[in-house]
Amino acid sequence: MSTNVESTASGSEARDTTVGRTAPIDPTRTMTISDIVNVLESARDLSLIRLEDSHRRLDTITELHAGGLEWLIDQRVRQYVGRDVGELLSKLYGLGFAWSDIARMAGVSVPALRKWRRGESPTAENRRRLATIVAICDLVPERSPMVQDVAAWLEMPLSQNAPLTGIDLIAGGQFSLVLRWAQGEDGEHLLDLFKPGWRDAYRNDVEVFIASDGAPALRARSRDG
Amino acid sequence: MPEPDDPALLEAPATEDDLYHSRGEEVLPTRPLLTGDVLADVEIPGLDDGRDLAIVLTHPCSMRRDGVHLQDRIFVARVVEHAVVPASQWNGHYAKMPLSGLINGASYAALFDSAGLVRSEFLIETERVACLSEFGVNLLQQRLIFHLTRFVAPTFKLHESCVGVFREIELHDEWAEFFSGRSQTPTEVGAAFHEWLREAPAGGTSRQVRLGDDQQVAAVRREMRAHLAKLA
Numbered sequence: 443m444s445t446n447v448e449s450t451a452s453g454s455e456a457r458d459t460t461v462g463r464t465a466p467i468d469p470t471r472t473m474t475i476s477d478i479v480n481v482l483e484s485a486r487d488l489s490l491i492r493l494e495d496s497h498r499r500l501d502t503i504t505e506l507h508a509g510g511l512e513w514l515i516d517q518r519v520r521q522y523v524g525r526d527v528g529e530l531l532s533k534l535y536g537l538g539f540a541w542s543d544i545a546r547m548a549g550v551s552v553p554a555l556r557k558w559r560r561g562e563s564p565t566a567e568n569r570r571r572l573a574t575i576v577a578i579c580d581l582v583p584e585r586s587p588m589v590q591d592v593a594a595w596l597e598m599p600l601s602q603n604a605p606l607t608g609i610d611l612i613a614g615g616q617f618s619l620v621l622r623w624a625q626g627e628d629g630e631h632l633l634d635l636f637k638p639g640w641r642d643a644y645r646n647d648v649e650v651f652i653a654s655d656g657a658p659a660l661r662a663r664s665r666d667g
Numbered sequence: 668m669p670e671p672d673d674p675a676l677l678e679a680p681a682t683e684d685d686l687y688h689s690r691g692e693e694v695l696p697t698r699p700l701l702t703g704d705v706l707a708d709v710e711i712p713g714l715d716d717g718r719d720l721a722i723v724l725t726h727p728c729s730m731r732r733d734g735v736h737l738q739d740r741i742f743v744a745r746v747v748e749h750a751v752v753p754a755s756q757w758n759g760h761y762a763k764m765p766l767s768g769l770i771n772g773a774s775y776a777a778l779f780d781s782a783g784l785v786r787s788e789f790l791i792e793t794e795r796v797a798c799l800s801e802f803g804v805n806l807l808q809q810r811l812i813f814h815l816t817r818f819v820a821p822t823f824k825l826h827e828s829c830v831g832v833f834r835e836i837e838l839h840d841e842w843a844e845f846f847s848g849r850s851q852t853p854t855e856v857g858a859a860f861h862e863w864l865r866e867a868p869a870g871g872t873s874r875q876v877r878l879g880d881d882q883q884v885a886a887v888r889r890e891m892r893a894h895l896a897k898l899a
Binding site: 536537540541542551553593594597598599644646648649657658659 | 684688689693728729801820821823824825826827828829831834837841879881882883884885886888889892
């Protein structure tokens with residue numbers, strides 16, 4: 443929106459300087475429908491400008507907020523990166539994560555993780571990654587006291603329309619998005635930032651149901667919803 | 668969770684490592700038999716091609732008649748050496764499951780047209796050369812379903828339907844690893860695990876059922892780890 447609108451404090455005059463139109467209104471006469479339309483047009487244009495300004499401010503604040511979260515994560519990672527790998531793995535084990543999920547978040551295979559558990563040293567990069575996972579698990583309940591079981595919380599999908607979880611965010615290196623989710627940001631908005639095509643990728647007409655033998659099965663989703 | 672590029676197409680792994688849970692010496696001997704396990708020296712009745720590699724096709728939820736003991740017969744397919752199938756061609760080769768880098772970097776494929784039922788007692792005595800990852804099992808199921816029905820089942824939905832079994836197998840691995848080197852046989856270890864897993868408080872839900880609940884699975888893992896810590 444590039445329209446440039448000026449308005450008097452009383453709102454009795456609106457002027458669109460982009461097109462050079464002025465719409466002075468004589469307060470002593472009854473306003474016509476045309477006058478009212480002009481006033482409303484000016485008010486609308488002014489609101490749009492303010493809205494755009496608010497969006498710009500929101501973008502700036504969001505960027506600063508994300509930067510602040512990254513700083514918080516980095517500070518916490520520094521506390522853990524020098525710790526023994528066995529200690530870091532024990533902490534994640536104690537929280538109730540599956541070894542396969544720890545491996546996925548760390549970006550390594552399950553057998554590679556098993557070697558760490560048996561004393562083999564990870565690379566410096568992998569050690570930092572492990573420290574970051576522990577840091578996130580510390581920070582989530584600190585930022586959101588509602589989250590009491592961080593392992594369970596990270597296994598929950600961000601949206602009922604896709605199976606993507608907090609563990610997927612960590613595996614994808616999007617650590618600050620995890621903290622934003624913990625602070626109550628909309629899960630689907632965060633997925634838009636994480637995987638812009640997720641809505642199409644996970645659109646389907648298949649649902650899981652429990653069959654008569656008690657085991658899960660798949661079927662076409664009911665049209666009745 | 669890997670994201671499907673196009674839900675209307677058969678999916679492909681990003682790398683061959685994504686296909687496997689373990690290969691060669693990485694395979695845990697105590698791991699229960701599961702869909703996607705590749706076994707050596709399996710004779711498939713009706714094929715008349717002797718003993719060779721085979722992959723388990725039976726669905727994870729249908730392999731055990733009581734949750735513990737294998738069905739008498741398990742559905743398997745022959746695995747043969749095969750040229751690498753690039754990711755761009757996974758939406759083809761419909762009668763096969765490509766198995767890139769299966770053994771010592773060599774590539775193989777499972778042939779759905781060369782399949783049959785094998786007695787489970789033979790399978791559990793046979794060397795396992797690889798186990799597919801959860802995503803690998805989902806890909807195998809997607810391809811087999813398409814081969815049999817021309818229907819594309821999304822892998823993430825296949826995963827959702829099997830997630831309880833996958834979690835159970837992983838917990839079993841952990842349990843069996845704890846008891847490895849002790850006097851119990853694998854069957855005894857498996858029976859003790861399932862007894863523990865099926866325990867439920869009066870009027871409550873068993874741990875086995877709770878494994879299917881995203882909100883409770885971490886708590887079940889913690890309970891098992893605390894239980895094992897007491898036995899240590």
